Amino acid sequence: MGRRLVNGVDGGGIAADDRGLHYGDGLFETMAAVGGRVRNFALHMARLTESCRRLRFPPPDIELLETECRHAIGEQSSGVVKLVLTRGPGPRGYRPPAEPSVTRVITASAARPALAAPEALTVRLCDTRLGQNPALAGMKHLYRLEQVMACSEWSDPAVGEGLMLSTDGRLVSGTAANLFVVRDGRLETPVIRDCGVAGVMRQVVLHAAHDLGITSAERDMGLEALTTSTEVFLTNAVAGIRPVRVLVGHGEWPLGPVTLRLIERLAATGEA
């Protein structure tokens, strides 16, 4: 692990006129690699393909991306693979070139040290909010400045994530994770309508809940939803399900039965 490929070339750089740099005109996927393969690869590629359609990128060459991901990961290795696709180099001006030459950057790295033990995950509520725009919601585009600002709000290493509200005060997600709560035995997650990312692990969890007969719903929720929740957890493609124990100043939750059933289910299916 630790290899980076730029357009298939080991250790390449990015052209200084790349539209990904100049305009955030691109997408990314952060994926877990297990035993040399990307976990939930088809789901990541489905989201990427749909996002390419929305941004009028050419459809991604999935076979090529799979080959390059495996090459970057290396045989039997595990860790994290990040794929960035941009609309490539171009002249100054927002208008996309008619025939873009897409840039792809694939970076494999060893998994980061494990976060605090699941039962101890402490999160905080961020002041920085997520702007709302239905035209961009759901996609993992390159605009992550809100998340950058949110993450710069705290330095206490005991705080493992930050929760973010939309500008109109709805609870949306962590900075790099989707959010789930359990209320009256029912699994709920914020609807991704005008901000936030439609996470692959979020989708995996919703499917697993269905398979286990756990009722689930995507809905608007405010902070007050947390006060009536009996379980809270975060999800992302790399870390899977992480139970939230404490939201500083707002609440505490035990590791509960619904969360545990989901964790066990995803471990059994190999999806997390």
Next chain:
Amino acid sequence: MGRRLVNGVDGGGIAADDRGLHYGDGLFETMAAVGGRVRNFALHMARLTESCRRLRFPPPDIELLETECRHAIGEQSSGVVKLVLTRGPGPRGYRPPAEPSVTRVITASAARPALAAPEALTVRLCDTRLGQNPALAGMKHLYRLEQVMACSEWSDPAVGEGLMLSTDGRLVSGTAANLFVVRDGRLETPVIRDCGVAGVMRQVVLHAAHDLGITSAERDMGLEALTTSTEVFLTNAVAGIRPVRVLVGHGEWPLGPVTLRLIERLAATGEA
């Protein structure tokens, strides 16, 4: 003209782990160069410095930037200079490094061919809207995907710009220009509170209006503001003031006396 400097080096590339590429974690300025010098340089640097403060970047080295801009432009040349500052390379993760090594990209290019003659500028209303977030409003950060999407809505070369609304339906700006209207002899421009860029030429025009004794106001305006306007124009640092003749499907305006006075004033002071 036509030179690009990356961290002072002619023709350099960008590291594949640059945070500007990965997170839109950076700022830019697009400036006019006249006779080898950047026009309104101090105003551009004032905005950049204030934006660096808001994003917790180190303050920009203005002397160094001025030297590099002049070097990129070349003696006595005129055209456009684009400066990009990013938080530089870094490991995966949104949290900014404590001691970022800022990347600077300075690109000088010949001025683009003149747009349609001022009296003929035709604009359209874009479907893509601007998401709202007070924490980011006003800055020229690298997230321009909304503008990219807006510009991909039309291909008719007779349409020179697109106007954009905020997601809550207020008239904000062009894709790469601020907007002014004249109503009852008074100059009005949308207030930059939760989206849009606080343009340097917008500021120059507001100052010029004050000097000329033209009353001006920054206010919220909807599309209906246009129907009661007698003059409409767009501004940016490169093109100065461009009168809008037609907003397709919404209205037509003559080149009016307030616009003309402002154009003459900025020509006289050398600010546009």
